[in-house]
Amino acid sequence: MAKRIEAVNVSAYYGAFRAIDNISMTIEPKSVTALIGPSGCGKSTFLRSINRMHEVLPGAKVEGQLLIDGQNIYDRDIDVTAVRRTIGMVFQRPNPFPTMSIYDNVVAGLRLNGVRKKSLLDAACEKALRGANLWNEVKDRLNRPGAGLSGGQQQRLCIARAIAVEPQVVLMDEPCSALDPISTLAIEDLIAELKNEYTIVIVTHNMQQAARVSDRTGFFSIDKTGEPGRLIEYDDTAKIFTNPSVKRTEDYITGRFG
Numbered sequence: 001m002a003k004r005i006e007a008v009n010v011s012a013y014y015g016a017f018r019a020i021d022n023i024s025m026t027i028e029p030k031s032v033t034a035l036i037g038p039s040g041c042g043k044s045t046f047l048r049s050i051n052r053m054h055e056v057l058p059g060a061k062v063e064g065q066l067l068i069d070g071q072n073i074y075d076r077d078i079d080v081t082a083v084r085r086t087i088g089m090v091f092q093r094p095n096p097f098p099t100m101s102i103y104d105n106v107v108a109g110l111r112l113n114g115v116r117k118k119s120l121l122d123a124a125c126e127k128a129l130r131g132a133n134l135w136n137e138v139k140d141r142l143n144r145p146g147a148g149l150s151g152g153q154q155q156r157l158c159i160a161r162a163i164a165v166e167p168q169v170v171l172m173d174e175p176c177s178a179l180d181p182i183s184t185l186a187i188e189d190l191i192a193e194l195k196n197e198y199t200i201v202i203v204t205h206n207m208q209q210a211a212r213v214s215d216r217t218g219f220f221s222i223d224k225t226g227e228p229g230r231l232i233e234y235d236d237t238a239k240i241f242t243n244p245s246v247k248r249t250e251d252y253i254t255g256r257f258g
């Protein structure tokens with residue numbers, strides 16, 4: 001189910017501006033990979049290149065290859081909707097559909113995929129909410145608005161919504177940055193469980209979080225404003241945080257830069 005991701009010389013542009021340059025990295029299935037680095041070094045841009053969300057912006061484009069289990073998702077005959085279904089995404093701010101109930105939020109993607117049968121939707125809703133460690137808190141109020149949950153619950157709802165369609169990869173863009181420490185811990189525990197089934201890539205500014213949740217860490221940086229972001233070092237998380245090979249990585253993780 002989980003998939004291997006291989007980026008081969010991926011560059012991404014906003015109009016003429018090259019935001020990331022020649023990123024190559026392999027992400028193993030059923031692992032958590034953290035992307036860290038100073039603001040503006042292209043972590044989010046790279047993340048959005050992985051499910052073809054980057055190109056949604058006018059003038060934005062991606063060069064290079066992005067292989068998911070060997071299939072280049074930028075091939076001309078690729079079904080982009082199917083790619084985005086396979087590769088779920090969770091954003092910085094919890095963004096449940098505000099007018100929808102908890103139940104409708106979770107099954108929204110399935111309905112979009114044409115699933116109508118109530119028993120199937122019910123089962124998928126429960127499975128996804130259990131998977132997101134939210135079931136016990138909401139099982140008695142599934143018909144209440146998703147927007148009425150706490151921030152941490154809303155983010156778990158968004159994770160439930162992402163996993164309800166059974167993606168193979170889950171991308172998370174600073175999923176805890178709007179959450180308190182307790183909710184953050186709940187999401188981190190959840191990430192540890194989710195990696196049994198999914199390939200997870202998480203952008204985080206919180207280095208303790210990267211160290212806690214990830215197996216591998218990629219450190220991105222930029223030489224100066226206006227230059228593209230580059231992958232400086234990519235290795236086992238334990239190595240990056242204890243004995244990085246590149247001085248720039250060490251300067252960043254020890255707080256001397258960025």
Ligand SMILES: Nc1ncnc2c1ncn2[C@@H]1O[C@H](COP(=O)(O)OP(=O)(O)OP(=O)(O)O)[C@@H](O)[C@H]1O
Nearest residue numbers: 014019037038039040041042043044045046057229
């Ligand atoms: N919609 C956009 N239009 C034009 N330029 C953009 C857009 N989004 C991002 N950029 C630029 O692309 C570069 C990379 O931005 P990106 O958001 O990927 O960096 P980041 O490392 O995720 O930053 P942060 O940690 O602050 O979220 C930056 O120079 C940024 O200003």
